[in-house]
Ligand SMILES: NC(=O)C1=CN([C@@H]2O[C@H](COP(=O)(O)OP(=O)(O)OC[C@H]3O[C@@H](n4cnc5c(N)ncnc54)[C@H](OP(=O)(O)O)[C@@H]3O)[C@@H](O)[C@H]2O)[C@@H](O)CC1
Ligand SMILES: Nc1ncnc2c1ncn2[C@@H]1O[C@H](COP(=O)(O)OP(=O)(O)O)[C@@H](O)[C@H]1O
């Protein structure tokens with residue numbers, strides 16, 4: 355069993371692949387073995403999460419997820435805890451493994467009750483796992499609400515009930531005020547839905563147990579990339595070795611966004627950073643950051659540069675885009691550049707033809723920008739973030755970075771998409787997206803592959819927020835840019 359952190363590199367498997375893996379694992383073992391191992395693992399983690407607990411409320415559902423709960427109840431009872439099981443199902447209709455575990459719980463003198471106990475120190479959610487076919491209903495809803503409101507730790511078995519393990523869409527709301535600590539122990543595979551959309555909030559800290567099963571050869575649905583290697587600078591390198599970044603943006607009144615991207619590129623190690631502002635009346639120098647070379651955005655020669663285009667671009671970016679799309683050696687497209695492209699099929703064709711010319715492009719939409727590019731609603735994008743990122747990458751021949759909780763990075767081609775595990779809501783402040791675009795620009799300018807550049811910059815960007823001290827002043831985009839690590 356291990357805890358998943360932002361440093362974890364691992365493959366992720368959707369429900370269909372997990373079912374195949376589960377079937378092969380079950381076939382290789384004596385009957386009921388997998389569920390017994392799962393229940394024991396739940397009991398062990400429960401004791402680690404709440405060693406002081408006496409009463410443990412275990413809510414069990416009508417399928418094998420409930421079976422894991424019965425098995426955990428038996429194990430906890432044998433270790434002197436007081437598990438109280440509430441069962442939302444019909445004993446006669448349980449699948450065979452779960453039926454056997456129900457009997458084991460009864461044999462262990464586990465208490466079965468109609469209602470949750472009045473006092474308990476830990477809840478185990480074994481209502482629904484990967485077999486959920488629709489949102490929880492009836493008494494399950496009441497029990498899940500009670501868990502959310504209890505303030506006691508919740509241990510979700512395999513997946514939090516009501517969470518789609520493929521997409522991370524949660525069929526219920528978890529209040530932002532809920533102080534309930536959450537852990538999830540997932541079996542056999544790590545599932546993508548635990549790490550994106552609502553998955554992070556619903557699952558909390560994710561633990562993984564392979565239940566002692568052999569390795570398998572299923573192709574992954576997606577990956578966690580883990581901590582990137584620290585880049586090394588050779589002694590005999592010079593500023594040309596790290597490339598030029600040109601930020602194109604900063605329409606009247608929005609110079610700040612372009613300067614933030616420029617600052618991030620600079621602090622992320624670009625050799626030289628130009629900022630091509632689209633405001634003809636812009637000041638010729640940023641005295642706070644004199645390293646940035648301010649130029650006219652319409653005339654900068656981009657043929658040997660990595661352009662970062664769109665930050666604070668407003669509607670003025672539209673006129674600059676045909677030249678940027680055709681001439682930039684490498685390109686990051688963000689914000690208003692994406693909105694302009696979404697509204698203009700000629701620009702879309704120019705974007706697609708960059709890939710055909712071998713000019714790499716990374717796009718960094720948030721869900722609404724992604725929705726505009728795909729012609730969907732933002733809710734459709736959020737309904738399946740992996741699919742949306744893959745579609746963007748394929749349709750435009752780019753590396754797509756779909757931002758938000760559990761940022762997804764997808765490339766056009768065979769590589770599995772990556773879900774990034776760094777970052778938190780401290781980044782939910784204006785300008786942090788401009789900073790990310792600048793950081794990706796610096797990585798591209800240093801000649802990293804576009805997919806790697808995007809994955810690593812996204813990881814580092816989030817890592818700054820993850821390591822930002824809890825008692826420090828709020829993280830601002832300007833500070834984030836200056837922290838952008840090489
Ligand atoms: N088999 C193994 O080897 C191992 C399996 N393992 C465990 O099994 C879990 C998967 O078990 P599972 O396939 O039985 O599905 P599960 O998630 O329990 O739900 C299905 C049941 O719920 C019902 N139901 C669905 N939605 C509902 C709703 N909204 N409201 C009410 N009811 C609803 C559905 O009914 P139906 O849709 O048929 O009407 C069916 O009865 C997996 O996550 C892991 O924990 C581990 O022990 C490892 C070894
Ligand atoms: N709750 C969150 N968890 C993780 N990352 C977040 C969260 N909120 C925002 N971010 C990150 O912050 C950045 C915000 O970018 P964006 O929405 O473009 O903002 P802006 O346009 O103001 O710069 C993205 O990298 C996004 O992934």
Ligand SMILES: [K+]
Nearest residue numbers: 479482513515
């Ligand atoms: K569950």
